[in-house]
Amino acid sequence: LILAGFYYLLKNKSKGSALIFAWTFLSQVPASLTQDYMHAGRAQALFPALTIISAIGLYGVFGLFKNPRLINIFKIVSILVVGISLFLRTDHYLFHTFNKPLGGLAQGYKEVIDFTQKNSSNYDKIIFTKANSEPHAFLAFYTKADPLEVQNASKEWKKFETGGLRFLDMIDYRLGKYEFRIIDISRDRNEKNALIIASPKEIPPLIFPQNEFTDLSVKVVFVVIAIY
Numbered sequence: 001l002i003l004a005g006f007y008y009l010l011k012n013k014s015k016g017s018a019l020i021f022a023w024t025f026l027s028q029v030p031a032s033l034t035q036d037y038m039h040a041g042r043a044q045a046l047f048p049a050l051t052i053i054s055a056i057g058l059y060g061v062f063g064l065f066k067n068p069r070l071i072n073i074f075k076i077v078s079i080l081v082v083g084i085s086l087f088l089r090t091d092h093y094l095f096h097t098f099n100k101p102l103g104g105l106a107q108g109y110k111e112v113i114d115f116t117q118k119n120s121s122n123y124d125k126i127i128f129t130k131a132n133s134e135p136h137a138f139l140a141f142y143t144k145a146d147p148l149e150v151q152n153a154s155k156e157w158k159k160f161e162t163g164g165l166r167f168l169d170m171i172d173y174r175l176g177k178y179e180f181r182i183i184d185i186s187r188d189r190n191e192k193n194a195l196i197i198a199s200p201k202e203i204p205p206l207i208f209p210q211n212e213f214t215d216l217s218v219k220v221v222f223v224v225i226a227i228y
Helices: 002-012 015-026 040-062 068-095 109-122 136-142 147-157
Strands: 125-129 173-175 178-181 194-198 211-214 220-227
Touching: 002 015, 002 040, 015 040, 040 068, 109 125, 109 136, 109 194, 109 211, 109 220, 136 173, 136 178, 147 173
Parallel strands: 125 178, 125 194
Antiparallel strands: 173 178, 194 220, 211 220
């Protein structure tokens, strides 16, 4: 249907066709400028255009039928295909999604950041793990941090570029009271009056955290350890 949609758009040659073609190709430019691995999320702006093109293709194919009987058969087949597809998608989303790994959804950040904010006044520093990528973005978002504060702090973060590194989370950095680094409990347990937010894999079995935060599949994604 997408191929048919492209055909009918080219055949039509209207301003609307030009707009949809521009949307289709320009929406991929931001994703092409990234340097990390391919990620479907970076192409999200493309998906609505493909849906429209697919619908145009369906409408164009529908117009090819002249026999009323064939038209009715095509309508029934189309409704069945769309209906079954929608049913399967709904079933997958409601009953199967949360039985699969959910690490890509970055769950648990809001809950653990809410916890640290409520308790931050009790500690001199909060050491936050980098094990799940760059946590400062979630911290700034969920705490509604002053953009000026983030911008001022980020001047120091640029040392990852001068050091010839590709990503910010390749260095240790900080934002206000928060320090972002890979947790080394043998080192960090010597801190004074600090709250440690770690990934479970960073904590040895014999150390028991004060709090745990899970994703929707009830898998522990963050543990909290208080150091006095």
